[in-house]
Amino acid sequence: MIRDPKDIKRYNASERANHWVVGMSFILLALSGLAFFHPAFFPLTQFFGGPVWARILHPFVGVLMAVSFLSIFLRFKHLNVVTPADVDWLKKAKNMVDGNDHDMPEQGKYNGGQKVMFWALAGCMLAMTLSGLLIWRAYFHFDVTLVRLGAVVHAAAGAAMIGFIMVHVYAAIWVKGTIRAMWYGTVTRAWAKQHHRGWYRQITGK
Amino acid sequence: MALHSLDILRRSATTTAAPQARSPMEVAKLIDVSICIGCKACQVACSEWNELREEVGSCVGVYDNPTDLSAQAWTVMRFNEVEENGKLEWLIRKDGCMHCADPGCLKACPSPGAIIQYKNGIVDFHEENCIGCGYCVTGCPFNVPRISKDDGKAYKCSLCSDRVAVGQEPACVKTCPTGAIQFGSKEDMIDVAETRVADLKKRGYDNAGLYNPEGVGGTHVMYVLHHADKPELYNGLPSKPSISALVHLWKGFTKPLAMLSLGAIAIGSLFHYVTKGPNEVSKEIENEIEKEDA
Numbered sequence: 085m086i087r088d089p090k091d092i093k094r095y096n097a098s099e100r101a102n103h104w105v106v107g108m109s110f111i112l113l114a115l116s117g118l119a120f121f122h123p124a125f126f127p128l129t130q131f132f133g134g135p136v137w138a139r140i141l142h143p144f145v146g147v148l149m150a151v152s153f154l155s156i157f158l159r160f161k162h163l164n165v166v167t168p169a170d171v172d173w174l175k176k177a178k179n180m181v182d183g184n185d186h187d188m189p190e191q192g193k194y195n196g197g198q199k200v201m202f203w204a205l206a207g208c209m210l211a212m213t214l215s216g217l218l219i220w221r222a223y224f225h226f227d228v229t230l231v232r233l234g235a236v237v238h239a240a241a242g243a244a245m246i247g248f249i250m251v252h253v254y255a256a257i258w259v260k261g262t263i264r265a266m267w268y269g270t271v272t273r274a275w276a277k278q279h280h281r282g283w284y285r286q287i288t289g290k
Numbered sequence: 291m292a293l294h295s296l297d298i299l300r301r302s303a304t305t306t307a308a309p310q311a312r313s314p315m316e317v318a319k320l321i322d323v324s325i326c327i328g329c330k331a332c333q334v335a336c337s338e339w340n341e342l343r344e345e346v347g348s349c350v351g352v353y354d355n356p357t358d359l360s361a362q363a364w365t366v367m368r369f370n371e372v373e374e375n376g377k378l379e380w381l382i383r384k385d386g387c388m389h390c391a392d393p394g395c396l397k398a399c400p401s402p403g404a405i406i407q408y409k410n411g412i413v414d415f416h417e418e419n420c421i422g423c424g425y426c427v428t429g430c431p432f433n434v435p436r437i438s439k440d441d442g443k444a445y446k447c448s449l450c451s452d453r454v455a456v457g458q459e460p461a462c463v464k465t466c467p468t469g470a471i472q473f474g475s476k477e478d479m480i481d482v483a484e485t486r487v488a489d490l491k492k493r494g495y496d497n498a499g500l501y502n503p504e505g506v507g508g509t510h511v512m513y514v515l516h517h518a519d520k521p522e523l524y525n526g527l528p529s530k531p532s533i534s535a536l537v538h539l540w541k542g543f544t545k546p547l548a549m550l551s552l553g554a555i556a557i558g559s560l561f562h563y564v565t566k567g568p569n570e571v572s573k574e575i576e577n578e579i580e581k582e583d584a
Contacts, residue, residue, distance in 0.1 A: 090583070120400040120423065122545050123303040129421075135401055136442070139421040183566040221424035221437060231428050232536035235398075239540055243548035247555050254559040260570045274571045274579045290582075 091270035092287055094193075102156050103266055109149035110249060116142040117242050143220045150213040157206055163193050164203065169282075170196030185278075192282040197255070204248050211241035295455045300407040302399035316411040318476035319449060319460060321384050322486055322514040323524065324498070325470035328353060328367055328382040332462035332471060336365050339450060339461035359385065361438035361445040365462060368525035374517060383513070383524040384462070384471070387434045387447035389413045391507030394533040395446075397541050398429025404444075411476065411510035414451045417443040429541075431506060431531040449510065479512060486514045505532030 095103070116138045118125040132138035172189045173196035180188055188195075194202070218226050218234025226234070256262045261275040276284040284290070298308045337343060344362035347355055356363045365386035372379050393413045396405040404419035405426065415426075415435070422442035426435045435444045450460035458464070459473040472482060483500040490498035499518025502508050513527075521527040 122549055123305055123400070123402055124549070126303060126400070126402055135421040139423050180569075181562070181566070183569075185569065219424075219428070221427070222422075222442070228428065228433065229534075229536070232534050232540070235425070235428055236536050236540045239548075240544070243552065247552055250552065250555045250559065254555075254562075258559075258563060258569050260568050272571070272579075274576045277579065278571050278575045 088272070091272055092276050092284070093269055094265040094271050094276075095269045097269065099156075099159060100266055100269055102152060102159065105152040106149060106156055109145050109152065110245075112145045113142065113149060114242075114246050114249070116145070118246075121239060121242065140222075143216060143222075146212070146216050150209065150216075153206075153209045157209075160202065161206075164199045166196065166199050166203075170199055173197070174200065190281045191279070192286070193280055195280065201248060201252055205245065205252075208241045208245040208248065211237055212245065215241065293455050295408075295410060295457075296451070297409040298406055299409045300393075300396060301403050302396050302405035303402040312409070314409045316409075316476040317449075317454060317473065317510060318411065318479040319389075319463060319511045320472045320474075320479040320483055320514065321511065322470045322472070322483075323381065323383055324486070324490055324495070324514060324516050325468050326367075326382050326384065327468055327470075328369060328380075329467065330367050331465045331467055332384055333363070333365055333367060335461040335465035336447075337363070339453070340364065340448075359434060359446070360436050361440070361443070364445065364447040370523065370525050372523050374523070379516075381517075381524050383527065385434075385525065387413065387449070387511065388432050388506070388531075389447075389449055389510035390431075391509065392533065394429035394431050394506070394537055395426035395435055395444075396429075397533060398425040398537055400425055408451065410454065412449045412451045412454065413510075414448050415444055415446060417441075417445070420444050429533065429537050431528060431533060447511075476508075476510065483512060483514050487518075490514070490516055501527070503528075503531050505530050 112132075115128045116132055119128040119135070119138055120126075120142075126135070129135040129138035132141055169189050169191070173191060176188055177197055179185070215234040215237035217224055218230055219238055221231075256266070259279065261272060265271050273284070273288065276287070294312060294314060297312050297314055301308060342362045342364065344356045344360055347357070349355065350357055353369045354366065356366055359366055365384055368383045368385050370381045370383075372381055389412055391411065393405070393407060395415075396407055396413060399405045400423060401419050401421045404416055404421070406414045406416055408414065420443040422437060422444070424437050424444070426444050427433075427437065435446045437444050450458070450462075453460060463471045463473040472479065474482075480500065480502070483502075487498045487500060495516040497519040498514070498516050501513040501515050501518060501521055513521075513524075515521060515524065517523050521529050
């Protein structure tokens with residue numbers, strides 16, 4: 085479905101599908117993970133058919149997320165190399181959060197904040213995967229000190245990752261016209277010109 | 291409330307207080323290693339009473355059989371040949387749960403009510419609430435709990451909480467033919483141990499002593515050791531056991547801190563939206579695009 089033929093394609097179908105596999109597995113992992121993280125969230129295990137099922141399923145969904153995240157990482161890593169313009173953008177990010185984005189430096193497909201988010205999530209994902217294997221007792225048997233370290237890293241990286249994703253989701257809600265890029269792949273030209281002018285020029289040649 | 295003898299002191303993954311009104315006395319099992327002859331009657335009594343049947347296995351060249359604790363073997367005898375004071379000594383230790391006053395397993399357990407510490411000091415696994423994550427194994431300073439390969443649940447010595455609840459001693463105590471295992475109030479057991487330690491010292495074991503390690507708040511299974519200065523001789527019994535600093539970090543103040551931070555991000559986002567408003571495409575740029583199209 086094309087709303088306006090002049091809309092700009094931001095994500096193709098395969099990229100979107102990949103993103104939502106990561107997104108759905110993240111939601112399942114966050115809900116079950118929080119249940120093990122703190123007793124206040126333990127009732128969330130009911131979404132998974134009870135606490136034992138939550139314990140059994142969590143690591144398998146983790147494998148799915150690790151693989152699908154790796155795929156999305158490889159697709160987008162070259163677009164997320166941090167440049168001096170990004171550093172400049174990050175220095176001025178406070179103004180933007182305050183509601184004034186007029187003086188922000190021109191950004192390519194991703195701005196400095198998005199790039200920092202990309203690398204922070206990649207770091208968390210790596211830590212989650214490795215520490216997750218250390219504490220997956222059904223299949224792996226590591227030395228207890230390693231398992232203890234794994235438990236600490238898994239809890240810390242998990243909490244950090246949930247925090248980063250909350251910021252990621254809020255940013256998408258806050259910046260109007262953004263979410264459609266991940267639903268059906270396009271953004272308006274005005275959106276691209278305002279938020280990612282460098283990318284807008286590159287696509288439109290203007 | 292159920293039996294007075296089963297009053298609960300602490301319950302895993304529970305953030306509110308257990309009922310505090312009644313204060314039953316603490317019990318303890320005292321294992322006098324210097325009297326033990328390694329007959330394994332306690333192992334048999336344990337498997338009889340609890341109806342556990344570990345596979346018979348085969349001889350691996352030492353007396354240890356089964357060679358390790360398991361879901362079907364809650365206590366095992368550990369045989370060690372050591373040389374002390376120029377003499378060969380055969381040290382035999384009955385291994386199993388120590389029933390710590392500060393149990394690492396309970397601290398680590400994420401499932402409400404899967405691990406219970408009774409006011410009498412017994413730390414009991416309630417397998418019906420166990421989810422099989424193995425965090426108890428991660429938390430234990432003595433490497434005691436075992437996850438069953440059959441049902442994925444964690445098992446360990448219950449100090450025969452069912453027998454103790456009705457005024458009986460644990461099965462291993464009942465059966466021990468030399469009186470090496472005794473059971474009673476923790477206070478009494480410490481008294482008994484002191485008498486034994488004094489006797490051992492008179493017989494030339496200058497370093498005899500009671501193993502009731504402070505690092506875990508004391509234990510409700512205690513040993514009389516001839517070499518209390520070197521507990522490691524007894525198949526690696528830790529000299530200063532305590533809950534690992536990593537487990538404290540994992541299960542300590544970091545949890546509420548992380549919860550508060552996540553809550554702050556959620557609430558902060560909401561208030562950012564209602565105070566600053568959404569970040570919309572400016573009218574100016576929309577007009578520019580419209581002009582291009584015209």
